[in-house]
Amino acid sequence: xxxxxxxxxxxxxxxxxxxxxxxxxxxxxxxxxxxxxxxxxxxxxxxxxxxxxxxxxxxxxxxxxxxxxxxxxx
Amino acid sequence: xxxxxxxxxxxxxxxxxxxxxxxxxxxxxxxxxxxxxxxxxxxxxxxxxxxxxxxxxxxxxxxxxxxxxxxxxxxxxxxxxxxxxxxxxxxxxxxxxxxxxxxxxxxxxxxxxxxxxxxxxxxxxxxxxxxxxxxxxxxxxxxxxxxxxxxxxxxxxxxxxxxxxxxxxxxxxxxxxxxxxxxxxxx
Numbered sequence: 001x002x003x004x005x006x007x008x009x010x011x012x013x014x015x016x017x018x019x020x021x022x023x024x025x026x027x028x029x030x031x032x033x034x035x036x037x038x039x040x041x042x043x044x045x046x047x048x049x050x051x052x053x054x055x056x057x058x059x060x061x062x063x064x065x066x067x068x069x070x071x072x073x074x
Numbered sequence: 075x076x077x078x079x080x081x082x083x084x085x086x087x088x089x090x091x092x093x094x095x096x097x098x099x100x101x102x103x104x105x106x107x108x109x110x111x112x113x114x115x116x117x118x119x120x121x122x123x124x125x126x127x128x129x130x131x132x133x134x135x136x137x138x139x140x141x142x143x144x145x146x147x148x149x150x151x152x153x154x155x156x157x158x159x160x161x162x163x164x165x166x167x168x169x170x171x172x173x174x175x176x177x178x179x180x181x182x183x184x185x186x187x188x189x190x191x192x193x194x195x196x197x198x199x200x201x202x203x204x205x206x207x208x209x210x211x212x213x214x215x216x217x218x219x220x221x222x223x224x225x226x227x228x229x230x231x232x233x234x235x236x237x238x239x240x241x242x243x244x245x246x247x248x249x250x251x252x253x254x255x256x257x258x259x260x261x
Contacts, residue, residue: 012120015231016083016085016129017083017085017231018083018084018085018090018094018097018213018229018230018231019084019085019086019087019090019091020091020092020094020202020207020208020211020212020213021091021092021211022202022203022208022209022210022211030146031149034145034146034149035249035250035251038251038252038253039251039252039253040251040252041173041174041175041252042174043174044174045173045174045177045252046173046174046177046178047170047171047172047173047177047178047182047255047256048168048169048170048171049170049178049181049182049185050168050169050170050182050185050189050258050260051168051260052185052188053185053188053189053192053194053260054192055192056192057192057193057194058193059193060075060076060077060079060193061105061106061107061193062124063080063104063105063106063107063124063126064080064104064115064119064122064124064125064126065115065124065125066123066124066125067125068114068115068116068118068125069114069115069125070114
């Protein structure tokens with residue numbers, strides 16, 4: 001794994017903003033058609049539940065690195 | 075408790091209107107220490123002084139390897155697609171959603187709280203209109219903390235810490251079909 005020291009920290013950038021495209025049901029007939037074609041739940045459909053989480057992470061993981069890093073790490 | 079979570083953001087105009095699920099895959103895989111596509115860490119996060127992948131590069135890499143949006147017409151990403159991606163990176167992942175007439179939503183809410191308690195961030199599918207964003211805007215945000223009657227959501231600039239009641243309304247996504255209500259991916 002190779003590293004590249006970035007020197008001074010980069011200038012603070014503007015916060016990024018997620019993009020989305022609303023899907024109004026009456027304005028998106030394709031979407032409405034798709035919704036209609038989806039399987040309808042039956043009376044006994046109970047959805048899906050996840051397993052209990054492993055209780056092994058008392059402290060949050062700290063991802064990211066302290067230095068700039070080139071690719072290749074897997 | 076996770077006080078701050080670096081979340082990847084789908085922010086490129088015209089390109090990223092439907093890649094919030096792909097960004098969620100990037101966030102969770104990075105959180106669990108996976109870098110399956112050998113991405114550089116070239117973006118500096120001033121919040122915590124650490125380096126991360128470029129958001130667009132991460133999204134493109136994930137999409138180019140077959141884990142991009144999978145809802146018809148590219149409208150978005152299913153929980154199953156997110157879970158498949160995470161499993162392919164060696165993470166455990168399972169999708170939760172409520173049943174007929176929201177059956178089981180209370181248990182899903184308990185599960186979500188439990189995962190966050192154990193410092194496991196959870197992608198959640200929400201209706202942005204219920205938390206002050208655009209109506210009919212369905213979005214994958216990353217739940218990472220519950221504190222003071224609020225839930226903290228990454229990659230959710232419209233309302234990063236809605237009240238729990240507002241969040242539960244948003245999580246319902248009542249206008250979406252079975253399999254998309256109270257939907258989340260647990261890893």
